[in-house]
Amino acid sequence: MPTEVSIVRCPDYDQKTVLSSVRRAADLLGGINAFVNPGERVLLKPNLLKARPPEAAVTTHPEVVRAVIRLVHETGAQAMVGDSPGIGDLRRVCERSGILAVVEQEGAVLADFDEAVTVNDHTCIRCGICQSHCPQKAIADLDNKLVINYRNCIRCFCCQEFCPSGAITVGRGWMLNLTRS
Numbered sequence: 001m002p003t004e005v006s007i008v009r010c011p012d013y014d015q016k017t018v019l020s021s022v023r024r025a026a027d028l029l030g031g032i033n034a035f036v037n038p039g040e041r042v043l044l045k046p047n048l049l050k051a052r053p054p055e056a057a058v059t060t061h062p063e064v065v066r067a068v069i070r071l072v073h074e075t076g077a078q079a080m081v082g083d084s085p086g087i088g089d090l091r092r093v094c095e096r097s098g099i100l101a102v103v104e105q106e107g108a109v110l111a112d113f114d115e116a117v118t119v120n121d122h123t124c125i126r127c128g129i130c131q132s133h134c135p136q137k138a139i140a141d142l143d144n145k146l147v148i149n150y151r152n153c154i155r156c157f158c159c160q161e162f163c164p165s166g167a168i169t170v171g172r173g174w175m176l177n178l179t180r181s
């Protein structure tokens with residue numbers, strides 16, 4: 001299936017100018033409402049390679065992130081901003097790049113891709129609610145044991161939100177803890 005892309009020239013990083021350009025780019029594709037519905041959680045993945053300031057142009061400019069968050073929030077959806085930085089911790093990269101301030105000012109949610117969901121077999125009551133809410137169909141029931149497919153999981157954490165028994169927890173994977181300890 002062909003993918004449509006729109007490109008709009010933006011002369012500077014002035015907040016109003018960026019918002020107007022990003023809105024125009026979305027409008028050329030049918031408007032943000034063609035992609036986002038009220039009540040949805042929308043994951044935005046800017047480039048958060050490493051902790052550098054906006055003027056270094058290593059990461060997506062925070063005003064671009066702000067503009068997209070605003071468009072998403074105008075629809076009545078909730079924007080989440082996340083990535084798994086190549087170098088460094090997500091929060092540190094977001095702080096340095098100016099994106100954390102934008103996320104906080106705009107009421108978005110920071111989503112750390114390095115965090116993973118795990119299911120506690122002892123408290124899980126096998127209700128299947130997490131499976132039915134998983135947008136990626138990343139939760140399988142294998143021999144009466146829930147298994148997460150981390151390749152497909154997008155860390156939206158819907159499963160944790162809907163689990164009635166608190167059997168799903170979010171935390172750093174053991175491999176990450178090992179490599180960053």
Ligand code: SF4
Pocket residue numbers: 117130133134135136137138139148152153154155156157158159160
């Ligand atoms: S975090 Fe989201 S994508 Fe991952 S298993 Fe849970 S519901 Fe599915």
Ligand code: SF4
Pocket residue numbers: 119123124125126127128129130131146162163164165166167168
């Ligand atoms: S929603 Fe919670 S209790 Fe229900 S199957 Fe999933 S992990 Fe188990």
